[in-house]
Amino acid sequence: MKKCFYFFVLMLCAAFAKAQPSSSAQSLALEDMSAFRQQAGNWQIVGDVVMNPSVDVHHQEQPGQAADPKTQKKKKSKEPEVVAEAPKAVTFQAGKGILLNINDATRKDNLVTNFEHGDIELELEVMLPRGSNSGIYLQGRYEVQLLDSWGVKNPKYSDIGGIYRNWENQPGKIYMGKAPLSNPAKAAGLWQKMRIAFRAPKFDASGNKIANARFVSVELNGVKIHDNVEVPLPTGGPIENNEKATGPLMIQGDHGPVAFRNIKYRLMKDGNVSISNIAYKTFYGSFKSTSDFANAKPAASGTMNELTCEILASENAYGAIYTGNITIPEDGDYTFNLRYTGGGTFTVNNEELLSFQRPDGWRNDRKTVSLKAGTYPFEIRNFKDASWAPPRLALFVQTANTYPQALHAFGSFPPDDEATSPIFITPGDGPKLLRAFLDFKGRRANRLTHTIGVGEPAGIHYVYDLKSGNLVCVWRGAFVDATPMWHDRGDGSFKPRGAAQYLFVNQPLAILSNANDPFPDASNEADFRSKGYQLDEATSRPIFKYIYKGLEVEDKVYPDDNSRIITHEVNIKNRGNEQLYYKLAEGSAITTMPDGSYAVDDKQYYIRPDQSIKPVVRTVNGKQELVTPVQGNVVKYSIIW
Structure with missing residues (x-):
């Protein structure tokens, strides 16, 4: 029962960590159009929108049409003919909070933000009427498709959430797109939630590209539909057919109506925290807390280039103390994430940030602390007496605008490591x-x-x-x-x-x-x-x-x-x-x-x-x-x- 309980705790912790709000998240207020460049007028701010799920934007019937003179005779009538109004695919009310596109033959501009971004985490809600089509272009160049794809069994790159292709035909310039892993799309006229984590292409000092653009993840309605997808070239219809370190968000406005709300984003960058002077001591026995071995004579000790539990000589019934220095590049709030099996403590600058005193855990603990730029001593104590769990130790750090940075060796905590295979x-x-x-x-x-x-x-x-x-x-x-x-x-x-x-x-x-x-x-x-x-x-x-x-x-x-x-x-x-x-x-x-x-x-x-x-x-x-x-x-x- 214990191992199942701690596996469950781990899952809860992981879900909580993912959902943590960030003080650096910025919102597009959607009170007016000031966050965007000038456009033809097909985009506007409204208070509410209703999209009739029974009306296709491309095939609206026109009831009340006059009889075909070739097949029917006109009847004389003194009363004017009443023609029923065709049902509308989209209606809206004045107000604030919703961004709405209704394009026509003359007003069909794409919408471009004033701000530009490199690495970004973006979340929003989107609504599409039946049969409609749009897209979100990261940096104005890499499109995540928006389409009424409700009920599609085998989605393609052209369905909602797909990473769109380009239309080049010259070898070396062709990109064929990437279909979503599944189709969790909702029906037309419902709000759908999308979260995108995007890494921009990287360039060296001479302007040569050294890393492709990459969608770290895309989620639709809480389901991950892309996982670490590289995009080597701009997709079809970009703002410019080139690649740069930064660019604006662009939303397609010429293919059909679409609405957005609750648009939030974080501008991201890589972290630059480092650890050095790493030393270890190992102990063996059935320990119930860190105090059982803190002052004991170690079985082995030494230094290492990377923080890792791979120095242990036994997979169970052990204790270990890891010490070193951690260098903080700039003032800020730093969130430390310690993952490990068994129990343990984590201390920075002689302040204990985390503590769990049981030998049979599978832990995912987090603590945020304000630190000035500088170098501080750290200590990790870890012990385990649970044969079902392998030795694991990981230390991540991040700020509101940096990705989680691993400060441990790869083999000390392999990615996607779980306590058991899913059933x-x-x-x-x-x-x-x-x-x-x-x-x-x-x-x-x-x-x-x-x-x-x-x-x-x-x-x-x-x-x-x-x-x-x-x-x-x-x-x-x-x-x-x-x-x-x-x-x-x-x-x-x-x-x-x-x-x-x-x-x-x-x-x-x-x-x-x-x-x-x-x-x-x-x-x-x-x-x-x-x-x-x-x-x-x-x-x-x-x-x-x-x-x-x-x-x-x-x-x-x-x-x-x-x-x-x-x-x-x-x-x-x-x-x-x-x-x-x-x-x-x-x-x-x-x-x-x-x-x-x-x-x-x-x-x-x-x-x-x-x-x-x-x-x-x-x-x-x-x-x-x-x-x-x-x-x-x-x-x-x-x-x-």
Whole structure:
């Protein structure tokens, strides 16, 4: 159990480290267009935008057209003909906070920032209407594609998140682009999150290129779709067909409408911290803390050129003390990241920054400290008495504007080193069912203990909460990571492997005294009793069953629309005259869309109700809810994301 626990702690620490906010992150305020160069007027700042998911920007129908004179006779009428207005792909409201492009035949400029960048970390939210196309050019030269790619099974470089090709045909100047590793794209009209870590090309003093541009990583909706991709040449349509150390951000504006918000960036550089005069002492025995060997006679001692645990003569039951000097190039806040197996301490300038006094850890500890430029003594004490974990020791340092800099030898902590190989579960020829705990929205404090994951061969999956009779999570892509549940004794949980869209957690079916009453926060065992599920003979999919206040309920959840969406069908038996209500969704904001669907949680996903139900949007306890009275025996709706 111990090793599983510490593996879990490591994963949490890594996720926390990645998400740490930076005081140096800069935001584009999007209150006006002052952050950008002049353009033709197709770009503007607005307060809200709605993109009709049913209207393709390239094929808008024109209802009410006059009859074809070759086939029909005109009818005389004294009344003027009323022509219905065609539905619009994009509508917006005045205000601030959203950058919107609506181009036409004459206004179709690319948008270019006033600032220029070299190495950069960029994050933003983007929204595309159906059929639209744009792109983000790092340094104005290396494009990450933006496209309505919802539902694409095998994405290409031309799909959203792809690194675009160029159109050269001369040998040595051709770059064929790079397809994303997967397609976690959302449906048209929803906000999608993108994070890009980019390293600019490097040049020597004579101007010769010595390193290619590189996308360290690209993430779309929380899923990594590129990992360390070199781009040796500018992609198609650059601001200039050359390469430089710096350049502006450029957004394509001539291919279709696109909207952005929450644009943030950090201008990055390589760190220049160094360590020197490294010495070591090693000890062997079953130590429980650093004090057990701090004053003992060492088994061996010496100096080394690089910080490494590879000097150990045993892989377990050891202690080690590493000392040396660390040189800080300039005043600032420095974050030290010590990774190691076992326990240990880390001291800089006689101040203990980190301490963990157990012999069986797999640690990833961080501490930020303000330091003046200069050289300081450091000491690391490390011990381990856990045969399952290999000897590991790593020391990284970074500032708000520098990349993590490794101060240890490669072999002392190999990249992507894990305590165990991951255990991934995939569906076979039919649906795969797996009972486990689910940490709702990835948070251990929000653990659901009666959930079941259902994976489909077509790559669309969901988690159902048996305790509340509720659909709580949907996603596309790979199924689940069962490592936390099945490695060693495990902790009972699994994790969705795709871009998980979490829904809500409480009971969706309730008898209310009036339409404004809140739904129960938790299911009352006296009122609600799960009866498990049975497999449908035709599809092998589960049909979930429960009893709520004497009502017998069956839930069917299945892929729909070529496995792009999930439909939920709730069947209620032996109904009486109860005032029965069903909650379809809840979130910070719910918007009624032009096509009759509802955008939930500030346009994170859609609910499309069946024509037989008429839901309303209401506000309860600071949240908006989409609720329908249950008039008959069936509630049916689809989830689109």
